[in-house]
Amino acid sequence: MAAPSPLAGFYRRFYRRIERAIVPVLVLVGWELFSRSGVLPRALLPAPSQVLVAWADWVFATDGNTQSYSGRWIFDTLASASRVFAGFALATLLGVGIGMAIGWSRTVEKLIEPLLQVLRPVPPVSWIPLAIIWFGIADKPAIFLVFLGSFFPVLLSTIHGVKTCDRNLLRAGAMAGGSPRKLLCHIVFPAALPSIFSGLRIAIGSAWMLTVTAEMVAVKSGVGYVLWDSYYFLRYDLVIAAMVSIGLLGFLSDLAIKLMAARVLRWQRGSTLQAKEG
Structure with missing residues (x-):
């Protein structure tokens, strides 16, 4: 059998590097061509090049075309990110804590879960x-909404992780003299971590969606506020730039959780490889 040529190997490596960019590039090119075709007024559907010009001024204050928002991107981003991570951190602490208690104790499950299941379907x-009545027009309503949107994914994923813990491990730990507290900390919690991280990834996406919603209504700063304010002034290029900013921030937040999960769950990767080899 003939060995593959160096040129074929080069093309394969090159394709792997650009593979993920193919569809986004095609979408951008198609969008640019459609916008320039005149089917819709360019004011209603700005081309990617027009959005990039507005975004560059928002970030770097290149030519002042975004007026009061020129050069303010970092401040708007930090304002939104602070609300997201405050609400997300609170949801993580309470969601994991309450989820562990519900998954571990039938008594706690019977006392608390009915109330949570009634509240969960409420948007x-x-x-x-x-939130506006309780906290006023400031950061607190946005943090409260982010907390609500992030709490239930973390809670349900934690409950699932605890309830699906291998009972043989619990029996082995109990036979070795482990107390319920030690079993919970050293067996149940590590076993539930994969489910918890899955819930965290869902929750961080909800957190970004909710903070943008809150900034449209209850806050006067942040990326969501810029998006809504730009809509009123018919600056759809800046609206799209804000949408893309939110998407990138959400992507980076999810990537951070994935990297953290890969570091924390190294033992899971090792056990998976052993299972495959076996």
Whole structure:
């Protein structure tokens, strides 16, 4: 059998490097061509090149075309990110703690879970009027909404992780003299971590969606506020730039959780490889 040529190997390596960029590039090119075709007014559907010009001024203050937002991107991003991570951190602490308790104790499950299951279907957006009444027009309503949107994915994933823990491991730990507290900390919690990280990835996406919603209504700063304010002034290029910014920030947040999970769950990767080899 003939060995593959160096040129074929080069093409394969090159394709692997650009593979993930193929579809986004095609979408951008198609969008640019459609916008320039005149089917829709360019003011209603700005081309990617036009969005890039507005975004560059928003970030670097290149020519002042975004007026009061020129050069303010980092401040708007930090304002949104602070609300996201404050609400997300609170949701993680409470969601994991309560989820561990519900998954471990039938008594706690019977006492708390009915109330949580009643609250869970209520859309977080419907809490906006109460959040404004309770916390006013500031960061607190946005943090509260982010918390609500992030809490239930973390809670349910934690409960699932605890309940699906291998009972043989628990029996082995109990036979070795482990107390319920030690079993919970050293067996159940590590076993639930893969499910918890899955919940965290869902929750961080919800967190970014909710903070943008809150900034449209209850806050006067952040990427969501820029998006809504630009809509009122018919600056759809800046609206799209804000949408793309939110998508990138959400992507980077999810990537950070994935990297953390890969580091924390190294033991899972090792056990998976052993299972495959076996």
